[in-house]
Amino acid sequence: MDTKQQSYTLEQIPANRRLIEVLYANGKITSEAKKYALNLLYPHKQWGLWVSRLMLIIGTTLMLSGIIYFFAFNWSKITPVIKLSSIQIAIFACLIAAYLYSLQRLSGQVLLLCASVLVGVFMAVFGQIYQTGADAYQLFMMWSLFTLGWTIISNFSAQWIFWLVITNTFLVLWWDQAALPSREMKSMIFTYMMLVNGIALALREYFALKGYEWLQEQWTRVLLIFASLLIMLIPIIMIISEPSRGTESRLISSLLGLAGHIAAYIVYRHKLLDMWALATTILSACIILEVAAFKVIIEVFDNEELVIFFLTGVMTLAIFTSAIIYLRKIATHIEVADHV
Amino acid sequence: MSNYMSQYNAANLIDKLADNDLIEPNRELNAFIINQQQAKEIPLYIRVLIGIGAFIASLCFIAFLAEAKIIRFDKEAGLIVWGLIFVVMAIALQKQAGEDSSIKHSIFIQISFTAMAIGKGLFISGVTQIFDSSWGLSLATLIITGLTYHLYRMSIDRFLSSFVFIFSLLVNILWAEEVSGTRALLFNGFFLFQMLCAAVLLTHGKIKSDYIPLSYAFVFSLCASILFLASHTEFGYWNNDELIHPAFVNIILAGGLIALIGWASGGLQNLKNEALILASLGTVLLGIFSAPGIILAIGLMILGYAKHESLLIILGGLLTPVFLFIFYYNLDISLMYKSGILFVSGLVLLAGRVYLHYKNWDKGALSCVQK
Numbered sequence: 001m002d003t004k005q006q007s008y009t010l011e012q013i014p015a016n017r018r019l020i021e022v023l024y025a026n027g028k029i030t031s032e033a034k035k036y037a038l039n040l041l042y043p044h045k046q047w048g049l050w051v052s053r054l055m056l057i058i059g060t061t062l063m064l065s066g067i068i069y070f071f072a073f074n075w076s077k078i079t080p081v082i083k084l085s086s087i088q089i090a091i092f093a094c095l096i097a098a099y100l101y102s103l104q105r106l107s108g109q110v111l112l113l114c115a116s117v118l119v120g121v122f123m124a125v126f127g128q129i130y131q132t133g134a135d136a137y138q139l140f141m142m143w144s145l146f147t148l149g150w151t152i153i154s155n156f157s158a159q160w161i162f163w164l165v166i167t168n169t170f171l172v173l174w175w176d177q178a179a180l181p182s183r184e185m186k187s188m189i190f191t192y193m194m195l196v197n198g199i200a201l202a203l204r205e206y207f208a209l210k211g212y213e214w215l216q217e218q219w220t221r222v223l224l225i226f227a228s229l230l231i232m233l234i235p236i237i238m239i240i241s242e243p244s245r246g247t248e249s250r251l252i253s254s255l256l257g258l259a260g261h262i263a264a265y266i267v268y269r270h271k272l273l274d275m276w277a278l279a280t281t282i283l284s285a286c287i288i289l290e291v292a293a294f295k296v297i298i299e300v301f302d303n304e305e306l307v308i309f310f311l312t313g314v315m316t317l318a319i320f321t322s323a324i325i326y327l328r329k330i331a332t333h334i335e336v337a338d339h340v
Numbered sequence: 341m342s343n344y345m346s347q348y349n350a351a352n353l354i355d356k357l358a359d360n361d362l363i364e365p366n367r368e369l370n371a372f373i374i375n376q377q378q379a380k381e382i383p384l385y386i387r388v389l390i391g392i393g394a395f396i397a398s399l400c401f402i403a404f405l406a407e408a409k410i411i412r413f414d415k416e417a418g419l420i421v422w423g424l425i426f427v428v429m430a431i432a433l434q435k436q437a438g439e440d441s442s443i444k445h446s447i448f449i450q451i452s453f454t455a456m457a458i459g460k461g462l463f464i465s466g467v468t469q470i471f472d473s474s475w476g477l478s479l480a481t482l483i484i485t486g487l488t489y490h491l492y493r494m495s496i497d498r499f500l501s502s503f504v505f506i507f508s509l510l511v512n513i514l515w516a517e518e519v520s521g522t523r524a525l526l527f528n529g530f531f532l533f534q535m536l537c538a539a540v541l542l543t544h545g546k547i548k549s550d551y552i553p554l555s556y557a558f559v560f561s562l563c564a565s566i567l568f569l570a571s572h573t574e575f576g577y578w579n580n581d582e583l584i585h586p587a588f589v590n591i592i593l594a595g596g597l598i599a600l601i602g603w604a605s606g607g608l609q610n611l612k613n614e615a616l617i618l619a620s621l622g623t624v625l626l627g628i629f630s631a632p633g634i635i636l637a638i639g640l641m642i643l644g645y646a647k648h649e650s651l652l653i654i655l656g657g658l659l660t661p662v663f664l665f666i667f668y669y670n671l672d673i674s675l676m677y678k679s680g681i682l683f684v685s686g687l688v689l690l691a692g693r694v695y696l697h698y699k700n701w702d703k704g705a706l707s708c709v710q711k
Binding site: 009010011012013014015017018019020021022023024025026028029030031032033034036037038040041042048049050051052054055056058059060061062063064065066067069070072073075275276279280282283286290305306309310312313316317319320321323324325327328329331332 | 348349350351352353354356357360362363369370372373374376377382383385386388389390392393394396397398400401403404407408441443446447449450451454545546547548549634637638641642645647648649660661664668674675676678679680681682683684685686687688689690692693696697701702703
């Protein structure tokens with residue numbers, strides 16, 4: 001087959017959905033050939049299984065939402081005993097069913113997640129009935145503690161993400177309502193959250209590499225890297241934009257944030273190459289540079305708005321264009337490496 | 341990156357198609373594939389970065405132009421002329437950029453998109469001021485999108501321009517004073533129009549890839565329509581709110597979902613199949629009991645799976661929690677009623693899942709659907 005032309009050969013060109021669409025749109029292949037090619041590249045043998053899973057996940061989400069909405073309505077015609085006992089029965093039913101279905105199957109894992117959600121519903125309804133006056137952080141702390149045990153044995157990434165959301169909420173509320181830090185220590189919350197989410201991301205990557213399939217789903221990495229970078233970005237931006245209000249805790253958090261950015265870059269550029277994770281890290285770095293450069297421009301050109309706007313525009317172009325050039329260089333390098 | 345690539349290359353694919361007598365290998369086909377590879381689209385994550393950079397830079401340059409008195413926001417003609425100058429500059433820069441992955445290309449593309457954002461922003465401001473109405477914004481966006489869609493070949497620009505136009509129409513239909521009295525009728529008609537456009541663009545095989553951004557603009561606008569409908573039941577200006585009942589939208593969505601199931605199974609004639617009759621019945625039940633956001637989310641996920649487009653699956657997946665969140669805070673409907681809607685919808689889906697399991701259709705290939 002004569003495949004040579006310029007720098008590409010057919011063997012170097014990936015066969016993907018885009019190629020098939022282009023061939024079909026330009027009349028190079030028939031609809032029959034298009035269908036065959038798509039099924040060859042992206043087999044649809046699993047339609048029944050996929051639909052079944054979709055129904056399970058969406059159906060369960062809707063039913064749980066219905067339950068949450070129902071108890072939020074706080075219907076006075078139902079007595080407190082019935083409210084609390086019905087939720088408890090539902091929790092136990094979910095746990096028993098999860099055990100019977102086994103945690104190796106999606107049904108069992110989803111039932112366990114239902115039990116986790118219902119624990120929170122139970123505590124919210126308990127607080128609603130008895131007006132305990134407890135701070136909100138206590139609800140999330142107990143929720144996190146009660147569900148930790150079965151989260152560890154769940155082998156289910158959604159369960160872990162759900163637990164992390166509860167735990168992060170607890171941390172933020174506890175810091176605000178119970179820890180009552182001094183102004184000097186207020187920003188330490190970012191350090192704690194960086195540690196919690198950073199450790200979660202590191203463990204995810206470590207065990208995914210060790211072959212734990214349930215941790216290898218891409219969405220868990222995307223979610224964790226996005227959350228971690230956001231938490232790392234905030235104190236850095238704060239210290240750059242208001243250096244005069246730079247407290248010790250803000251400095252510690254921003255230094256840890258910078259270290260986290262460097263670590264993310266090294267890991268997703270050199271160890272576990274992932275263009276989306278790398279692009280997110282670089283976007284975060286661009287925002288840091290942008291804020292820093294803007295601060296310098298404002299300091300130097302004080303009230304000269306004309307110059308400030310112009311220089312900021314030029315600088316934005318320079319920062320983002322450099323990032324794009326760098327990412328495209330890596331992307332081209334990977335593409336060639338993957339297909340030569 | 342590797343996750344998005346299959347194990348096949350173009351040579352393998354051509355061999356496979358030829359082995360099955362679906363094509364005849366020839367030099368012209370090979371040359372076509374190689375040529376289109378030279379002009380390939382920039383990856384999505386880079387387009388996002390270009391978009392963010394251009395957005396910030398364009399705001400700075402517009403502020404600079406205003407500060408330097410080059411443009412004045414009370415002089416419509418000046419805004420339109422400067423807008424058009426920037427648009428022409430953007431097109432020229434893109435033509436000069438070429439189609440490779442060089443440093444020159446990256447620099448030119450970033451500057452070009454920034455110029456386009458400035459140009460469109462100024463043009464739309466100018467035209468909107470001439471009409472002194474929110475409909476002027478829709479008209480301005482339509483004109484500039486129509487003028488540049490085929491001249492400026494950047495998918496993120498095509499998507500954003502088209503989306504802003506469709507979204508501005510939606511906002512006007514829901515809140516503009518001029519449509520008072522016919523708001524519900526117009527909204528329902530507009531929803532039907534969006535559904536039909538999205539359906540044709542996403543499922544018709546002969547639609548060129550140039551229109552993919554437009555199809556996504558319609559999909560995003562459908563999501564926006566549904567989210568508005570979930571947040572309120574009455575829309576209008578000041579105290580002239582009018583009820584828009586979601587029943588018609590539910591009928592359209594349920595009908596669309598049945599058609600989508602038929603299309604995904606290989607043709608509407610397959611809807612006579614037992615599994616698909618049941619799927620259609622389930623959809624009818626959802627149409628009766630459920631809320632629009634749920635049906636649309638399910639539809640997007642099925643469409644994404646059928647078209648192998650993970651972006652649609654993610655969009656459907658994200659629409660569900662966003663819809664549930666907004667729906668919760670809709671003060672026009674009681675929590676008890678909303679709870680009933682969600683519970684019954686969930687029950688219908690879980691019942692469908694139990695039936696799939698009972699019939700053993702969830703064990704791998706669902707031949708009855710795939711025929």
